[in-house]
Amino acid sequence: MSDLQSPASTPGTAGKASSEAPVKATAGGDAPSAPAEAGRSFLPGSTLLRHLLVLAVCAVLAVVILEITSPFQNSQLATLTYYAIAAGGLTVLTGMNGQISLGHGALMAAGAYTTALFLDAEEPLPLPVILLAAVVVATAIGALVGVAAARLHGPYLAGATLALAVGLPGLAIYFHDIFGGEQGMRVRAPQAPEWFDGFIAAVSGNAASSTKWLAYVGAICLLITYFFLANLIRSRIGRTWRAVRDQEVAAELAGVNLGAWRVLAFVVSAAAAGLAGGVLAIVVRLAAPSGFTLVLSIALLTAIVIGGLGSLIGALLGSALLVFLPPFVTDLGVDFGLNQTEAAQLAPFVYGVVLIVVMIAAPAGFVGTIRLRWMTRKAKRAMAQAGADGASSSRG
Amino acid sequence: MDYFVNVTLTGLTQGMIYSAFALALVLIWRSTRIVNFAQGSMAAATTFIALALIQAGASYWVALIAALASGFVLGAIVERVIIRPVEGGPELNAVIVTLGLFVAIQASIAIIFGSSFQSFPTPFGVRGFEVGDTTIPLTPTSLYVIGSVLIVMALLVALFRFTRVGLAMRASAFSQEVARLLGVKVGGMLTLGWGLAAVVGSLSGLLIAGGTFVWPAYMDALIVFGFVAAIIGGLDSPVGAIVGGLILGLALSYVSGYAPRGSALVNISALVILIVVLLVRPGGLFSSTTARRA
Numbered sequence: 001m002s003d004l005q006s007p008a009s010t011p012g013t014a015g016k017a018s019s020e021a022p023v024k025a026t027a028g029g030d031a032p033s034a035p036a037e038a039g040r041s042f043l044p045g046s047t048l049l050r051h052l053l054v055l056a057v058c059a060v061l062a063v064v065i066l067e068i069t070s071p072f073q074n075s076q077l078a079t080l081t082y083y084a085i086a087a088g089g090l091t092v093l094t095g096m097n098g099q100i101s102l103g104h105g106a107l108m109a110a111g112a113y114t115t116a117l118f119l120d121a122e123e124p125l126p127l128p129v130i131l132l133a134a135v136v137v138a139t140a141i142g143a144l145v146g147v148a149a150a151r152l153h154g155p156y157l158a159g160a161t162l163a164l165a166v167g168l169p170g171l172a173i174y175f176h177d178i179f180g181g182e183q184g185m186r187v188r189a190p191q192a193p194e195w196f197d198g199f200i201a202a203v204s205g206n207a208a209s210s211t212k213w214l215a216y217v218g219a220i221c222l223l224i225t226y227f228f229l230a231n232l233i234r235s236r237i238g239r240t241w242r243a244v245r246d247q248e249v250a251a252e253l254a255g256v257n258l259g260a261w262r263v264l265a266f267v268v269s270a271a272a273a274g275l276a277g278g279v280l281a282i283v284v285r286l287a288a289p290s291g292f293t294l295v296l297s298i299a300l301l302t303a304i305v306i307g308g309l310g311s312l313i314g315a316l317l318g319s320a321l322l323v324f325l326p327p328f329v330t331d332l333g334v335d336f337g338l339n340q341t342e343a344a345q346l347a348p349f350v351y352g353v354v355l356i357v358v359m360i361a362a363p364a365g366f367v368g369t370i371r372l373r374w375m376t377r378k379a380k381r382a383m384a385q386a387g388a389d390g391a392s393s394s395r396g
Numbered sequence: 397m398d399y400f401v402n403v404t405l406t407g408l409t410q411g412m413i414y415s416a417f418a419l420a421l422v423l424i425w426r427s428t429r430i431v432n433f434a435q436g437s438m439a440a441a442t443t444f445i446a447l448a449l450i451q452a453g454a455s456y457w458v459a460l461i462a463a464l465a466s467g468f469v470l471g472a473i474v475e476r477v478i479i480r481p482v483e484g485g486p487e488l489n490a491v492i493v494t495l496g497l498f499v500a501i502q503a504s505i506a507i508i509f510g511s512s513f514q515s516f517p518t519p520f521g522v523r524g525f526e527v528g529d530t531t532i533p534l535t536p537t538s539l540y541v542i543g544s545v546l547i548v549m550a551l552l553v554a555l556f557r558f559t560r561v562g563l564a565m566r567a568s569a570f571s572q573e574v575a576r577l578l579g580v581k582v583g584g585m586l587t588l589g590w591g592l593a594a595v596v597g598s599l600s601g602l603l604i605a606g607g608t609f610v611w612p613a614y615m616d617a618l619i620v621f622g623f624v625a626a627i628i629g630g631l632d633s634p635v636g637a638i639v640g641g642l643i644l645g646l647a648l649s650y651v652s653g654y655a656p657r658g659s660a661l662v663n664i665s666a667l668v669i670l671i672v673v674l675l676v677r678p679g680g681l682f683s684s685t686t687a688r689r690a
Contacts, residue, residue: 154487155431159627167667174660345506352500
């Protein structure tokens with residue numbers, strides 16, 4: 001296993017089909033290398049077109065899933081959407097750019113409180129505008145922190161973001177007249193528009209409940225975020241982020257302004273966290289300091305690590321684990337004779353153990369490990385091919 | 397005036413505890429280049445062991461020694477079993493492993509000892525000494541806190557300065573390869589370093605618990621403040637950890653004592669202080685230029 005933990009990260013383009021470079025995995029996983037495969041793929045060659053196609057398929061899939069599941073599962077899926085949105089943003093920051101953040105829970109809090117405040121108005125603005133405001137506020141805070149963070153490395157960055165996670169929700173207690181102090185703010189659930197009832201009736205004949213509307217809002221936000229992030233990761237911007245992560249000196253020599261790109265990564269991921277916070281506020285219907293503890297920030301990190309750092313699909317899978325694992329282990333704990341409060345602690349316990357085990361046994365995470373297997377096999381095949389051609393097959 | 401002295405003394409007492417905690421982080425950082433985020437929950441675990449002993453009828457001092465000893469064992473086991481595989485690997489992996497440990501230990505405490513608030517005793521009173529008619533704002537407990545941290549620090553200095561083991565530990569932290577060539581068992585030294593750090597961490601956990609309440613997450617604030625203190629000091633310098641702890645203790649005490657509704661501002665002030673220090677010196681106050689590249 002030790003060769004999987006080499007300090008040297010793989011160069012950003014290790015996925016090239018013909019690459020014979022030894023494949024290594026670090027926690028800073030790698031982006032999928034679909035373009036190299038485009039020749040054999042059924043999908044269009046243009047990244048934007050391909051992603052639009054995937055988006056359309058996912059949208060249909062989302063409708064199908066939300067319509068065949070029960071109201072309780074709908075609300076679970078709504079929870080999944082806000083975890084996944086925030087985890088997607090963190091994937092960009094930690095996976096793509098190599099900056100660790102323990103403060104994304106606080107940025108979600110910024111989004112959630114903004115949403116709560118705007119929904120509290122006499123005549124609330126349209127929901128998209130409110131969610132956009134949540135994004136803007138979180139982005140502004142993210143930019144502020146990002147400027148400081150861009151100068152910091154590893155543990156220093158972890159420390160600063162840790163202090164952010166613990167410090168920022170404290171402001172809600174200090175300004176308790178506006179933010180409701182320890183109790184937090186109740187969030188008025190936004191009403192579903194009329195076209196939504198018509199849409200649901202036309203698609204499945206089900207009744208359009210408020211829970212269902214919120215799940216749809218979450219799903220729409222999730223799809224938009226992931227579409228945006230996937231394009232960003234595939235673009236020049238994504239490549240530059242990976243260059244800054246993997247080859248700091250080379251990137252700087254090539255004229256890349258390291259600090260500016262680090263700030264940009266922080267800003268993008270803060271925007272996602274803000275949107276996630278907005279969705280959280282309307283799904284949970286409460287914005288309170290107790291909802292944004294350090295454990296939330298660590299849970300997000302767990303999601304992206306388990307899924308595989310640097311992969312949006314990994315972030316989605318990891319978020320699913322955050323939603324579906326706790327009720328499962330809690331039930332298990334009760335079956336084994338723990339009382340409810342003890343059993344509720346089993347979920348964080350499992351998160352922690354999973355984090356440790358994944359990091360020791362499979363640092364590339366779920367998606368990363370599968371991708372690694374696949375790339376190793378392909379590299380072997382390419383090498384065998386080269387050997388058959390009489391070329392010298394050198395082991396890197 | 398009395399109030400000012402009181403606030404200052406509170407700050408110094410708290411600052412000493414932050415210093416001890418920061419020192420534990422620095423010890424580990426120097427030898428293994430890992431920030432131990434699990435330090436706080438490890439300390440909380442040993443505090444709960446002490447509490448269980450006290451509730452079973454043991455004296456405070458027996459519980460204290462048991463807690464420090466179990467801290468040592470816990471630290472050594474953690475290094476051997478969990479940290480060893482990620483040592484020397486990518487920075488991010490080590491950070492994530494210690495975070496996982498932090499959450500797992502905290503949850504274990506809640507499962508084993510329950511998550512309710514429990515009061516933790518202190519061996520000395522919390523009322524100020526009386527000089528003539530006036531009560532001076534210096535309590536036996538704060539003297540005990542400051543004194544025990546100073547004793548532990550002196551013992552550590554003596555260990556590193558004057559013993560062969562201390563020399564070997566310093567050599568391992570300085571350069572593993574060279575130390576190994578000279579016949580130092582580096583692995584053992586790292587385990588010992590983690591054990592000692594956990595002892596210091598446990599002490600700060602017990603001191604902060606004394607005379608107040610403990611619950612599984614009671615160390616969360618101390619983790620942040622200790623960490624901020626260590627970073628202010630530069631992570632690499634024991635002196636920096638102590639100075640950082642005192643600076644932070646005093647600053648937070650003044651914020652809490654003088655700002656309107658200051659206690660709610662304490663956490664955010666720690667963030668502000670940290671960011672200001674790091675903007676001026678990105679590697680902390682006591683960093684050398686080489687340390688800044690790390």
